[in-house]
Structure formats: structure tokens, C-alpha cells
Amino acid sequence: MPGLGASSLPGSNGDRPLCVATTGIVTDLVAQVAGGECRVHALMGPGVDPHLYRPSPGDVAHLSAAAVVFYNGLHLEGKMAQLLRRLGRHRPVVSLGEHLRRRCPERLIPVGEGEYDPHIWFDVELWSRTLPAVERALVKLIPEQAQALRRRASSTSRRLRQLDRWCREQLARIPPRGRVLVTAHDAFRYFGRAYGIQVVGIQGVSTESEAGIADINRLVRMIVGRRIKAIFVESSVPERHVHAILDGCRAAGHPVRLGGQLYSDALGPPGSGADTYEQMVRHNVRTIVQALS
Numbered sequence: 083m084p085g086l087g088a089s090s091l092p093g094s095n096g097d098r099p100l101c102v103a104t105t106g107i108v109t110d111l112v113a114q115v116a117g118g119e120c121r122v123h124a125l126m127g128p129g130v131d132p133h134l135y136r137p138s139p140g141d142v143a144h145l146s147a148a149a150v151v152f153y154n155g156l157h158l159e160g161k162m163a164q165l166l167r168r169l170g171r172h173r174p175v176v177s178l179g180e181h182l183r184r185r186c187p188e189r190l191i192p193v194g195e196g197e198y199d200p201h202i203w204f205d206v207e208l209w210s211r212t213l214p215a216v217e218r219a220l221v222k223l224i225p226e227q228a229q230a231l232r233r234r235a236s237s238t239s240r241r242l243r244q245l246d247r248w249c250r251e252q253l254a255r256i257p258p259r260g261r262v263l264v265t266a267h268d269a270f271r272y273f274g275r276a277y278g279i280q281v282v283g284i285q286g287v288s289t290e291s292e293a294g295i296a297d298i299n300r301l302v303r304m305i306v307g308r309r310i311k312a313i314f315v316e317s318s319v320p321e322r323h324v325h326a327i328l329d330g331c332r333a334a335g336h337p338v339r340l341g342g343q344l345y346s347d348a349l350g351p352p353g354s355g356a357d358t359y360e361q362m363v364r365h366n367v368r369t370i371v372q373a374l375s
């Protein structure tokens with residue numbers, strides 16, 4: 083598997099064109115198709131939140147030297163919109179989300195007036211549909227390698243479809259009434275829709291207000307009523323909210339535990355077992371199945 087973010091600085095190694103991608107997830111996809119034909123550089127490392135990411139001067143240097151830029155789009159890289167637009171005047175800048183919006187808008191989840199949930203990689207089959215956009219841009223960049231690029235795009239597509247089937251098989255092992263993902267992320271809507279898991283977000287719940295307490299009580303009743311075994315929270319949820327939920331469930335005679343860590347908008351660090359897209363998906367699915375079965 084091609085390494086991520088391992089490219090040298092712009093300007094060196096000039097024989098192979100430089101592709102720059104935003105998130106680790108986008109970078110992985112581009113690297114699968116590019117093979118060794120391009121240098122593929124990731125702007126965002128493990129654990130970086132793309133919603134809040136602001137490009138560093140080093141990133142701007144890489145972007146300016148890039149022959150082509152790939153990004154997720156649909157406002158995922160919210161703070162980079164202006165820069166990406168400017169870069170697009172001088173080189174191809176490819177939005178994978180925009181590709182889906184043109185090709186299969188019915189598969190996108192609307193979140194407002196003309197806006198869509200950007201977390202498209204959590205439906206593995208949908209993510210595989212972005213491959214033609216990557217393939218087309220790379221073939222244009224190095225037409226002499228068209229055959230090899232097309233071959234790698236189809237084998238990546240095959241692998242992603244296999245991964246999609248594996249997700250379905252694994253998640254089907256969770257008893258139907260337990261197929262509820264209570265999570266702090268707002269990232270799992272595509273995942274839930276693709277694999278038949280109800281997603282309940284606990285972001286924005288506040289114990290400060292009456293409404294917040296009512297929300298937590300409602301959540302506790304739902305967890306207890308459906309005998310849900312685990313919830314998935316991370317550091318972004320204040321500890322007292324997590325404790326309020328755990329205490330509430332225990333008091334109702336249904337102790338619930340914390341599920342393991344899920345990766346959402348960034349890959350894991352090297353050696354985490356989630357440092358490629360495929361590994362990240364497998365890690366999440368295994369963690370969810372283990373906690374909810």
C-alpha cells in the first residue's frame with residue numbers, strides 16, 4: 083500500500099507529479115489509484131479535525147506546487163474554501179463530494195438549504211463511487227499511465243465493495259433492537275443509513291438547562307428501553323454529561339458501558355490499526371459489533 087504523506091517537499095523529485103489531498107481518508111484513496119506514479123501528500127495528519135483545519139504556510143507551499151489537488155468537499159474543509167477556490171484558477175482542484183452531488187445527488191444526506199452532510203466515506207459503497215473522479219484527474223495528469231491507473235481504480239473499487247459487504251455481514255450480527263449507535267460524533271449518518279444502524283447524537287446536550295436534563299433523561303429511557311449495551315463518546319462530550327447518562331442507566335437497573343474509540347474524520351496514527359481507510363472502517367465496525375452484540 084502506498085505510504086501516506088510520505089512525499090518530499092515541493093520542488094524536489096520533480097520527475098513524478100505532486101498530488102496534494104486534504105484528509106488522510108482522501109489521501110488514501112488517491113494513493114491507491116496513483117500507485118507509485120505520483121507523489122501523494124496529505125495536508126492533515128492523524129487526529130486532525132478537517133472542519134476546523136487552517137492551512138499552514140507549509141501547506142500553502144505544497145498546494146502551490148501541486149499538479150492536482152483533491153479534497154472531500156461539501157464544506158468538510160470549511161476553513162479552506164477560499165484557498166481551494168483560488169487554487170482552482172491555476173490547476174485542477176477535485177472535490178469528491180461535488181462529484182457525487184453531480185452523479186448521484188439522491189445518495190447525499192441533506193442538512194439544510196442546498197447543503198449536504200460531508201461525511202460520505204462512512205458509506206463504503208458510496209465512497210467507491212468517487213473513484214471515477216480520482217481516475218479521471220490522474221489520467222489527465224499522466225495519460226501515458228492511463229492503463230495502469232484504470233487498472234488500479236477498478237481493483238480499488240472491487241476491494242471497497244468487498245469491504246462494504248464485510249461491514250454488512252459483521253453489523254448484521256448485532257441483535258436488531260440493539261442496532262443503535264449513541265455517539266458524540268455527528269459523523270455517522272451515512273454509516274447508519276448504509277448499514278441499518280440508528281444513530282443518536284449526544285452533541286449539544288447540556289446539563290445546565292432544563293431542556294438538557296430532559297434530553298439526557300430521554301436518552302437514558304431509550305438506552306434502558308432498548309437494552310442498548312454501550313455508548314460511544316469521546317473527549318468532546320463533557321465528562322459530567324457522560325456520567326449523567328451512565329448514572330441514569332445504572333439507576334434504572336440497566337448498566338451501560340462505554341464502547342471503544344471510533345475514528346471519524348481522521349485516520350489513526352501509524353501503528354494504531356486504523357492508519358488506512360480500510361483499517362479505520364474495519365476498526366470501527368469491529369468495535370461497534372463487539373460493544374453492541
Ligand SMILES: [Zn+2]
Nearest residue numbers: 133201269347
Ligand atoms: Zn465531521
